[in-house]
Amino acid sequence: MKKPFELRVKPIKNGTVIDHITANRALNVLNILGLPDGRSKVTVAMNMDSSQLGSKDIVKIENRELESSEVDQIALIAPRATINIIRDYKIVEKAKVRLLDEVRGILRCPNPNCITNSDEGVENRFYVISKEPVMLRCYYCERLIESEEIESQF
Ligand SMILES: Nc1ncnc2c1ncn2[C@@H]1O[C@H](COP(=O)(O)OP(=O)(O)OP(=O)(O)O)[C@@H](O)[C@H]1O
Ligand SMILES: [Mg+2]
Ligand SMILES: [Zn+2]
Incomplete structure (x- = not known):
């Protein structure tokens, strides 16, 4: 109809x-x-x-x-x-779109004590541990970052 x-x-x-x-x-x-x-x-x-x-x-x-x-x-x-x-x-x-196995220079680590949040000039860096939903782990402090936390940065 x-x-x-x-x-x-x-x-x-x-x-x-x-x-x-x-x-x-x-x-x-x-x-x-x-x-x-x-x-x-x-x-x-x-x-x-x-x-x-x-x-x-x-x-x-x-x-x-x-x-x-x-x-x-x-x-x-x-x-x-x-x-x-x-x-x-x-x-x-x-x-x-494609997610690589590592994400660098895009997101902040939510852990305030992470070295990437100090003034030592260390670039943020995360392992992609799941692609759907996206889950990342900080290369330096191992903080896990879930999809909603990623979304909240954009
Ligand atoms: N000239 C255009 N202007 C605006 N939107 C367009 C135009 N051509 C295509 N689109 C939109 O782009 C999207 C992809 O179009 P496509 O014809 O490839 O659909 P599809 O075959 O369903 O694709 P897919 O397999 O990626 O789902 C659709 O949302 C369609 O409405
Ligand atoms: Mg379609
Ligand atoms: Zn960290």
Whole structure:
């Protein structure tokens, strides 16, 4: 049966669609990307039905392609995210974010006594001990960092 009306979001000509974001984390993704910035055209959808994930968020940004450092940060809060690059309305590239076995220089260790929080200039460094949900362990103080604690840093 036809729905009473259907609203369609305009497709974007050039830009990026970040799909399969862990539900309710679209705003963390925006923070990572420095959005909103007062001029970029951004579409955000939260808690959408997903056959793969149950529910998911989606972020679409016009005229922007992501830096690899941004993708590395997104992987920490949305390990199933897909980055679709749109050119002339078509997807020209689709890639899944990837978490490496170690994460360096992105997150603070929550342990205030950790050497990475002293002024000795030691760069933070974590082992990835689980990819879904993401769980990390500090290389220096062995503090365990769970997914919600990671999310709270973005
Ligand atoms: N030109 C466009 N403008 C805006 N959004 C687009 C455009 N092209 C594709 N999308 C969106 O990008 C996402 C991926 O599109 P695709 O057609 O690859 O869907 P899919 O086959 O379900 O992909 P996947 O297998 O990754 O789930 C969808 O959310 C789709 O709505
Ligand atoms: Mg899909
Ligand atoms: Zn530590």
